[in-house]
Amino acid sequence: MKKTPRTGGAHPVEPKADKASVRQHNLSLVLRTVHEAGETTRASVAARVGLTRAAVSSLVEQLLERGLLVESGKTFSGQAGRPGTVLKAADTGPAGLGVEINVDYVSVCVVDLAGADRVRVTEPLDNRTAGAAKVLERAARVAARVLGSAAARDLHPAGVRLALPGLVSAGTVHQAPNLGWNRVEADRLFAAALGGLWPGRPGTPELPVASDNEANVAALAELWFGGLGEVRSFLHLTGEIGVGGAIVVNGQLLRGAHGFAGEIGHLAVDGNGPLCRCGSHGCLEQYAGQSALLRAAGLEDGAGATTGASGVEELARRADAGEARAVAAVEEAGRRLGLALSGAVNLLDPEVVVLGGIYPRLMPRLGPAVDMELARRVVSGLWTPAAGRLRSASASADAARGAAAVVIREVLADPLAYTG
Amino acid sequence: MKKTPRTGGAHPVEPKADKASVRQHNLSLVLRTVHEAGETTRASVAARVGLTRAAVSSLVEQLLERGLLVESGKTFSGQAGRPGTVLKAADTGPAGLGVEINVDYVSVCVVDLAGADRVRVTEPLDNRTAGAAKVLERAARVAARVLGSAAARDLHPAGVRLALPGLVSAGTVHQAPNLGWNRVEADRLFAAALGGLWPGRPGTPELPVASDNEANVAALAELWFGGLGEVRSFLHLTGEIGVGGAIVVNGQLLRGAHGFAGEIGHLAVDGNGPLCRCGSHGCLEQYAGQSALLRAAGLEDGAGATTGASGVEELARRADAGEARAVAAVEEAGRRLGLALSGAVNLLDPEVVVLGGIYPRLMPRLGPAVDMELARRVVSGLWTPAAGRLRSASASADAARGAAAVVIREVLADPLAYTG
DNA sequence: CCCAGAGAGTTCGGTGATTGAACTGTCGGC
DNA sequence: GCCGACAGTTCAATCACCGAACTCTCTGGG
Numbered sequence: 001m002k003k004t005p006r007t008g009g010a011h012p013v014e015p016k017a018d019k020a021s022v023r024q025h026n027l028s029l030v031l032r033t034v035h036e037a038g039e040t041t042r043a044s045v046a047a048r049v050g051l052t053r054a055a056v057s058s059l060v061e062q063l064l065e066r067g068l069l070v071e072s073g074k075t076f077s078g079q080a081g082r083p084g085t086v087l088k089a090a091d092t093g094p095a096g097l098g099v100e101i102n103v104d105y106v107s108v109c110v111v112d113l114a115g116a117d118r119v120r121v122t123e124p125l126d127n128r129t130a131g132a133a134k135v136l137e138r139a140a141r142v143a144a145r146v147l148g149s150a151a152a153r154d155l156h157p158a159g160v161r162l163a164l165p166g167l168v169s170a171g172t173v174h175q176a177p178n179l180g181w182n183r184v185e186a187d188r189l190f191a192a193a194l195g196g197l198w199p200g201r202p203g204t205p206e207l208p209v210a211s212d213n214e215a216n217v218a219a220l221a222e223l224w225f226g227g228l229g230e231v232r233s234f235l236h237l238t239g240e241i242g243v244g245g246a247i248v249v250n251g252q253l254l255r256g257a258h259g260f261a262g263e264i265g266h267l268a269v270d271g272n273g274p275l276c277r278c279g280s281h282g283c284l285e286q287y288a289g290q291s292a293l294l295r296a297a298g299l300e301d302g303a304g305a306t307t308g309a310s311g312v313e314e315l316a317r318r319a320d321a322g323e324a325r326a327v328a329a330v331e332e333a334g335r336r337l338g339l340a341l342s343g344a345v346n347l348l349d350p351e352v353v354v355l356g357g358i359y360p361r362l363m364p365r366l367g368p369a370v371d372m373e374l375a376r377r378v379v380s381g382l383w384t385p386a387a388g389r390l391r392s393a394s395a396s397a398d399a400a401r402g403a404a405a406v407v408i409r410e411v412l413a414d415p416l417a418y419t420g
Numbered sequence: 421m422k423k424t425p426r427t428g429g430a431h432p433v434e435p436k437a438d439k440a441s442v443r444q445h446n447l448s449l450v451l452r453t454v455h456e457a458g459e460t461t462r463a464s465v466a467a468r469v470g471l472t473r474a475a476v477s478s479l480v481e482q483l484l485e486r487g488l489l490v491e492s493g494k495t496f497s498g499q500a501g502r503p504g505t506v507l508k509a510a511d512t513g514p515a516g517l518g519v520e521i522n523v524d525y526v527s528v529c530v531v532d533l534a535g536a537d538r539v540r541v542t543e544p545l546d547n548r549t550a551g552a553a554k555v556l557e558r559a560a561r562v563a564a565r566v567l568g569s570a571a572a573r574d575l576h577p578a579g580v581r582l583a584l585p586g587l588v589s590a591g592t593v594h595q596a597p598n599l600g601w602n603r604v605e606a607d608r609l610f611a612a613a614l615g616g617l618w619p620g621r622p623g624t625p626e627l628p629v630a631s632d633n634e635a636n637v638a639a640l641a642e643l644w645f646g647g648l649g650e651v652r653s654f655l656h657l658t659g660e661i662g663v664g665g666a667i668v669v670n671g672q673l674l675r676g677a678h679g680f681a682g683e684i685g686h687l688a689v690d691g692n693g694p695l696c697r698c699g700s701h702g703c704l705e706q707y708a709g710q711s712a713l714l715r716a717a718g719l720e721d722g723a724g725a726t727t728g729a730s731g732v733e734e735l736a737r738r739a740d741a742g743e744a745r746a747v748a749a750v751e752e753a754g755r756r757l758g759l760a761l762s763g764a765v766n767l768l769d770p771e772v773v774v775l776g777g778i779y780p781r782l783m784p785r786l787g788p789a790v791d792m793e794l795a796r797r798v799v800s801g802l803w804t805p806a807a808g809r810l811r812s813a814s815a816s817a818d819a820a821r822g823a824a825a826v827v828i829r830e831v832l833a834d835p836l837a838y839t840g
Numbered sequence: 841c842c843c844a845g846a847g848a849g850t851t852c853g854g855t856g857a858t859t860g861a862a863c864t865g866t867c868g869g870c
Numbered sequence: 871g872c873c874g875a876c877a878g879t880t881c882a883a884t885c886a887c888c889g890a891a892c893t894c895t896c897t898g899g900g
Contacts, residue, residue: 019855376700379683461848851892
């Protein structure tokens with residue numbers, strides 16, 4: 001903003017309010033209202049947010065000038081009265097770039113202001129063996145290609161968000177066991193690689209790069225693009241090699257003091273259980289992770305080759321067919337999941353729990369086992385299988401899209417900061 | 421406010437910003453700044469929050485008029501320049517009334533705008549046998565007495581907050597096992613009882629009554645009055661008959677979808693453990709609750725009589741003296757606590773964990789056991805005993821004071837709503 | 841003893857975002 | 871063809887904060 005006055009005091013000072021912040025707030029409010037509605041008119045925005053039509057007109061005018069909103073024809077409602085002018089979030093201009101780096105692929109996408117997934121490239125890559133710098137450089141290469149396609153559609157990302165399967169804090173991956181990373185400065189490395197490949201538009205500042213945990217942005221994708229409806233607080237689990245987790249409270253990610261919140265995969269399910277690669281014993285991951293599941297079902301995790309997806313599919317088929325060993329494996333995993341989740345639910349009291357990754361495919365057998373354990377252990381007594389509080393993740397809500405959408409949310413939150 | 425325009429849409433509409441909200445925000449900001457500083461001047465408030473001295477003067481004037489701030493003399497700093505006028509939060513006028521109803525006592529207190537505990541009455545009462553209506557009526561009687569003393573000091577509570585040991589949601593106690601309550605409309609019953617005993621000031625609306633979980637307000641008391649310093653995110657456990665818990669994130673209570681968040685006492689520590697009265701098996705409470713501890717140490721919980729406090733004191737003495745069985749009991753409880761806490765810490769990534777109730781007295785033996793388990797199981801690797809992230813609760817931060825302070829926070833958040 | 845300098849607080853005109861009412865367009869229906 | 875309904879614009883009024891000038895009070899130096 002301007003010279004930050006030395007705060008001197010204890011807590012960080014909460015910002016004052018003035019004309020400028022009023023304008024910023026209301027610009028954001030109007031923009032987000034249009035964004036959520038998809039299509040509206042000035043008058044209905046005014047009615048919804050409580051501003052006068054005059055004020056909304058002024059705000060909309062500014063957003064049109066900046067290219068954040070566009071007008072498109074008139075409403076023909078069949079009702080009496082002058083038709084309104086249709087407003088939409090712009091499908092050109094500011095956008096978000098999301099880059100998901102996972103164990104065996106990189107997925108990059110560009111989301112526009114309306115939230116639509118406009119450009120998408122997914123490349124299978126074995127990221128376990130290549131080393132962090134190499135992997136990030138490859139990802140940057142894919143991102144540069146995507147930026148090219150986006151530019152051809154007049155989409156210009158305001159920032160990049162990396163989604164990484166590990167503990168991420170302030171741009172650094174502290175550990176990512178599945179990638180074999182340790183203390184990798186992902187932001188810096190990616191930005192450097194991308195800088196060499198994508199010059200950016202002249203006169204535009206360099207693309208800001210930030211990182212986030214993959215489970216976190218997947219949860220946000222579920223919130224924004226999944227089928228959660230009114231739900232604004234939930235727990236999101238992703239079953240993969242490991243078990244990732246994220247917590248959303250009132251539509252906001254709970255990040256924790258260091259950004260490490262959500263690690264449900266290492267919740268102890270049996271204090272004396274088998275040693276986990278995290279150093280602890282009896283972690284949930286040892287019972288409900290992909291390898292554990294396949295092993296228990298007698299479908300040995302094909303060492304080396306990435307038989308994960310096919311292995312899970314095979315397991316699901318057998319469980320659906322009622323094969324005893326597969327059913328037992330899935331149900332046992334469900335009970336362990338339920339045990340861990342009951343702790344989390346007692347602690348956090350979320351509205352619903354969403355299971356993603358490999359779990360949705362296994363839900364017919366998995367769901368009841370999880371639900372039973374939860375019904376038994378959640379102390380409020382408000383968990384019943386019938387309540388439908390256990391859900392499968394939506395397929396269209398992936399981490400890359402969530403990451404890109406995080407950038408979009410930042411633009412929506414402060415439209416003037418991204419002048420376009 | 422005014423006629424709420426039918427929202428019609430999906431999410432609840434976020435409020436617009438206008439002149440009035442700017443003023444409200446800044447009034448609150450100035451008031452809270454003075455509240456936190458204890459004593460300041462207009463100029464230093466201005467420097468701290470970033471408003472001009474002129475603006476702060478205007479805001480302070482209004483707060484003085486309303487009786488929320490008072491001037492008291494000048495600063496004599498020894499520095500050159502005109503001395504400032506000392507500003508303080510008023511120690512008369514708006515206040516908060518907190519009523520803690522626990523198993524064997526009722527504690528009522530009045531906190532003034534500055535946060536000071538001004539009137540306090542604690543009465544031992546056996547609330548287990550009396551029945552909810554009777555207990556609330558007794559509590560109201562104590563509250564009425566306290567209101568009398570407060571009025572004599574020109575303190576006039578803006579609201580009442582009940583602190584109750586159970587699951588509280590929207591003014592109703594869903595269950596409070598230690599009181600034997602079930603579906604008790606505490607707010608309504610208490611308000612009715614108090615209404616008959618305390619007429620209120622003429623022209624003043626009736627005292628609004630609200631309820632909260634005792635562990636929640638105890639955590640807030642720790643935040644506001646304890647020795648946590650800069651810490652704004654923590655987990656708070658209270659060891660009593662049961663084990664209560666509360667989660668504070670960025671200075672805000674995490675309440676959950678139904679207000680039931682924080683129930684760590686029923687986190688499963690051993691899926692096949694002993695049956696808990698909550699219906700589940702192997703709950704933390706069965707290992708680290710007061711009864712379990714005393715039983716394990718061979719100090720049978722004197723059935724009937726409230727030997728709790730003395731029993732714990734005896735246990736602590738024996739543990740301090742190194743008596744094997746006492747030490748073993750405390751250390752075993754510590755390990756179980758640590759196991760449960762490791763799950764919570766992995767999930768929430770708090771800055772610190774605070775142990776209250778019976779635990780502080782047992783810390784010499786308990787602390788290391790808890791710390792060890794945490795160090796072993798927290799995946800970020802950031803939990804080391806040396807980091808001092810495990811703390812004892814402060815003695816001066818009790819639930820009644822926290823409850824009263826919650827009311828004060830509401831006044832601070834919207835000073836004009838409580839015109840005094 | 842007097843005066844410059846520093847810092848606290850006030851005064852006052854300026855700015856600008858929202859309000860509210862009046863006004864202009866556009867459409868459906870009688 | 872006129873009326874009523876609704877969308878959007880115009881314009882004066884309001885009022886919270888800003889900025890600069892001003893007053894007040896204290897310290898310290900000559």
